[in-house]
Amino acid sequence: xxxxxxxxxxxxxxxxxxxxxxxxxxxxxxxxxxxxxxxxxxxxxxxxxxxxxxxxxxxxxxxxxxxxxxxxxxxxxxxxxxxxxxxxxxxxxxxxxxxxxxxxxxxxxxxxxxxxxxxxxxxxxxxxxxxxxxxxxxxxxxxxxxxxxxxxxxxxxxxxxxxxxxxxxxxxxxxxxxxxxxxxxxxxxxxxxxxxxxxxxxxxxxxxxxxxx
Numbered sequence: 001x002x003x004x005x006x007x008x009x010x011x012x013x014x015x016x017x018x019x020x021x022x023x024x025x026x027x028x029x030x031x032x033x034x035x036x037x038x039x040x041x042x043x044x045x046x047x048x049x050x051x052x053x054x055x056x057x058x059x060x061x062x063x064x065x066x067x068x069x070x071x072x073x074x075x076x077x078x079x080x081x082x083x084x085x086x087x088x089x090x091x092x093x094x095x096x097x098x099x100x101x102x103x104x105x106x107x108x109x110x111x112x113x114x115x116x117x118x119x120x121x122x123x124x125x126x127x128x129x130x131x132x133x134x135x136x137x138x139x140x141x142x143x144x145x146x147x148x149x150x151x152x153x154x155x156x157x158x159x160x161x162x163x164x165x166x167x168x169x170x171x172x173x174x175x176x177x178x179x180x181x182x183x184x185x186x187x188x189x190x191x192x193x194x195x196x197x198x199x200x201x202x203x204x205x206x207x208x209x210x211x212x213x
Contacts, residue, residue, distance in 0.1 A: 012087025014080050015066030019091060021059065022050045028057040029100060029209070032092040033124065034085065036105030037075035040068050043104055045126050045154075045184050048198040049205060056206050061092055063107075075106060078113070085110045089118050100209075105129050105161070105182065112143045112151070122150040122212055124205060127182050130162025145170045152208045154201055156180025175204035 008019045019032075020041060031053060035041050041062040050060045066084045067076055075081065092099055101111035102124030115123045131138050144153065144167075151172035155164045157179050164176045177200050179190035184201060186192045 008091060009069075010088040010091045012066060012084045014076070014084035014087060016069050017066050017084055017088045018064040018069050019088065020050075020062040020064070022054055022062065024054040024057050024059045026057055027059040027094070027097055029098045029121075029212075030059045030061055030092060030094055031100045031102055031124065031209075032061040032063055032089075033102035033104070033126075034063040034065060034107035034110065035068065035103070036107055036127070038105070039183075040064060043183065044194070044198060045104055045201055048202050052202040052206065053209075056209070058209060059094070059097070063088065063092075063103075065107075078106075078109065081106065081110050082114055085114055086118065089114075100124055102126065108153075109140065109143055112147050116146075116148040120149060123147045123152070124208075125151060125153045126201075127155060127159060127184070128153050128162065129182075130166060133160040136162075136166065141168050141170075144172065147172070150212060152205065154204055156182060156184050173208060175201075175208070177201055 003023050005022050010017045041064055053060050098121040100122045101115050101120035103111045104126035108125035108128045111123050154175045156177050159182045161182050177184050177197050179186045179192055180197055184197055186197045
């Protein structure tokens with residue numbers, strides 16, 4: 001694999017997906033991470049991880065689902081998102097390197113739902129949408145609790161899709177970005193800068209990855 005950032009288009013049953021590879025110089029694992037239903041791989045948390053993790057031996061694969069590659073503005077049903085993810089998974093498999101499935105928001109749900117069947121060694125769930133805003137009774141906790149592999153959730157302290165203290169107990173790790181919303185933006189009155197918020201996030205992810213061995 002090239003050691004320079006590069007893109008790769010992959011045909012899936014849901015359409016053409018795209019992977020932007022950000023390689024580590026001496027990779028020990030791959031983090032494949034996708035976007036949410038309302039944005040792409042330019043999200044601040046995904047950009048922060050792509051900048052920070054290669055220096056720690058983690059090749060980052062930023063995945064754009066087929067609907068984004070096609071220029072659509074609205075994400076399809078979860079079943080179609082899963083189909084796209086399954087179809088591009090073989091392209092994410094680098095010989096000799098374990099692959100961690102990840103995503104933000106809707107992408108986190110996809111990673112959780114498919115980790116076991118695809119052979120991911122762990123799951124990174126950024127801004128996991130535990131429930132729709134204002135509807136805590138519509139919980140998606142079963143997706144998070146059913147990954148079957150080591151899982152890290154990084155959640156904003158003020159995420160309307162589920163604050164950290166709303167998450168049920170389970171065999172996963174939960175890290176908080178204080179005051180962060182669903183996109184990890186923090187208000188000025190919090191005293192926390194956006195840069196520091198991303199530092200908290202990348203430090204949490206880096207530490208967790210190191211703990212995986």
